[in-house]
Amino acid sequence: MINKEVSSTAVAVADIFDGATVMVGGFGEAGSPIELIHALIDQGATNLTVVNNNTGSGEVGLAALIKAGRVSKMICSYPRSMNSTVFPELYRSGAIELELVPQGTLAERIRAGGAGIPAFYTATCVGTILEEGKERRTIDGQDYVLEYGLKADFSLIKSFKSDPYGNLIYNKTARNFAPPMAMAGAITIVQTGEMVAAGELDPEVIVTPGIFVNRVVVVPNPAHESVLVAEGVTYP
Amino acid sequence: MINKEVSSTAVAVADIFDGATVMVGGFGEAGSPIELIHALIDQGATNLTVVNNNTGSGEVGLAALIKAGRVSKMICSYPRSMNSTVFPELYRSGAIELELVPQGTLAERIRAGGAGIPAFYTATCVGTILEEGKERRTIDGQDYVLEYGLKADFSLIKSFKSDPYGNLIYNKTARNFAPPMAMAGAITIVQTGEMVAAGELDPEVIVTPGIFVNRVVVVPNPAHESVLVAEGVTYP
Amino acid sequence: MKSEKPVMGLSRDEMAQRVAMDIPNGSYVNLGIGIPERITRFVPDGREFIYHTENGLLGMGPSPEEGVGEPELINAGKRQVTALAGASYFQHPDSFAMIRGGHLDLCVLGALQVASNGDLANWSVGGPDAIPAVGGAMDLVAGVKSVFVVTQHCTKTGEPKLIEACTYPLTGPGVVNRIYTDLAVIDITADGFQLVELSPGVSFEYVAERTGAPLIPIS
């Protein structure tokens, strides 16, 4: 009776609004929901704050969204790529804002946002320039900084399989940020390689329970970013 | 080459020391590592602080450990049971200390301890008597209390299967507190129903990676607490 | 067991059925022990509710047939249950991330007392000899989007459970959205208890007399 499948990537991203915060799954190309990002480019929403570990490569996927001028701020840990000059050029020209977050802090902030934890302490970045502006606290003799949970209006992620309830499993290291982003998105949108019937996914192996998922669109043969970049593809 | 299997439950728990903090997996009987607890009773360590959601039932497993006078403090969310008067009697007589923690806060404190998060904020218990002594903080207009991560000297948990690296999968709702306790224990000791060869567990479905596990002992047909209680078994 | 045939107002099953009517299709729901559990029997035609049990199962099904239950497939009340197609198992931190993170649409709980400002007391009578046991109640009321209470309107000794201020220790302050009793459906509003619906054959005065704080009639 419950079926979260939607008919197209365009339908899936139709209500993403100007100024929205959008989490985008993936670490490098593994787990990058390229087809959803391309649908978002077509859709036209702008002034977005995007959360992703990186800033894309080549001129497809996330890099293409940035190049199209739709992203006003990136929250990420590693905005460099061997295969892209899109972010560096915009950053140097002051056209895009960067919030640099250590990778583990980024992952934990996203999980915290999804888990109803407004803030937590971590030793990461204590004594570095990234501590600037953060509250420091000593607990049991060690110094920590306070970090805040991150939430998003929308999360765009990629899964290997889904069922109609939105239960998800992933493929190898494509899992990375998708599970916490699924939790932290008010609306979580999934592109999945295959839709299977309810009950086909072993309840023991489901990584993201459907409660965290709002919409699923089937993209049977998703493009690989590295292949597109090697072929010189640009989007749109 | 790496093999974390040990030969017996007695060997597995041999170095648990007086005064240790011991996390014990399980929610009710599901996931309770009864054979490890019985080995701990035989071993004799006392003055223990035990972390478990409950306080056992009947006079086996955790209830038997408490009855034997080995536990000086319980950290738990629900120290009541239809089938046991062991904890209530000791508590009323002042022979055992209780730190009552809301169940979700308990789970998150254990995960935090294992994840290197010394403290976090949560809305749970704000405005209740369990807020007493805790620091309150307003974040984005909502009130939260500060809760601290929990760690243990030893964690005793039960898994469905293990491999020699200590990779674990669980059985249904027996999973509960075992994964975070595996993370939070300085020494994590597992009783598993079956030891399989390395590579037999699909890397996609491993719930607890072996990095969190120190020792595994095979207990092929673990007792069920409810069966022991129904049969009137007491331990030792 | 309490009688299923009350002199006036709804039976326990009827109360559960009344709550079920108000739950939208596709809701993710956590049900407390007692009357709330009975809601599963009264899902309206055309709707599906997905049940969460905080010990690590989403998609919980009914109790198993006699003799086929499993000691390691239980609910938060530690009774054996089943898992439906589309279910998933998970660890406690993830289960309470669903609760604390506001992902559950609704929890339906019993109550010892509800105050007109939405304060709920349902975990302890606070006596010096009581063994305090809170379980997941405080997490649920702090995290779940909507909190419904379903309870007899009065205690067994006839005292009102809906009152000005709780005398028992709170589960959470200002957390209740709506109360379903044998006598009425009542919302918590900024002005206090707002009557939504009277049970068949029950008068406003009858409910108001048995409510320990002002009851605002339907306007």
Add this chain to the structure above:
Amino acid sequence: MKSEKPVMGLSRDEMAQRVAMDIPNGSYVNLGIGIPERITRFVPDGREFIYHTENGLLGMGPSPEEGVGEPELINAGKRQVTALAGASYFQHPDSFAMIRGGHLDLCVLGALQVASNGDLANWSVGGPDAIPAVGGAMDLVAGVKSVFVVTQHCTKTGEPKLIEACTYPLTGPGVVNRIYTDLAVIDITADGFQLVELSPGVSFEYVAERTGAPLIPIS
């Protein structure tokens, strides 16, 4: 590529091999990009190291054979890898729980600068035009039990990398335990740089001259 035949001291492979000698059997290890990656080729007989890559794999194996790699099985450097028997995949929060929670025994990293108090700079040269990119470096040095640095003793222009105080932005303060260079093995101690071992044919004076802070000889 840098020449593999230095005039004096160890080659990059020899440096990796020297580090490998000091890693106990059964260690859980995270290896940085560059010389640290080469350690996998020099695991001493009778030992097994388990490699963690922070993007979600424990039990990482070598690069795949040509043509059989998978775009979604990569390491933290975004290069294709394999998974060994006994491997597991997990999500980012779990991966960094391993790091932050002190579960990894060792990380081996490159360095721009190491100070005699153990301060490490390895993520940014701090120029106004640099694109800051930290990745997981700060998490690793703050969380992992032991931090080894493996690096050329001097920069390409001959400046010492082991100095009194870092001038580049820190990755973490006081985090380095031991440094392996082409010229020597050096511990960070409360008294500063403590020589542990000279590379074959290298004199104490030669190393000390190329070290930007006092070097304590072996006593």
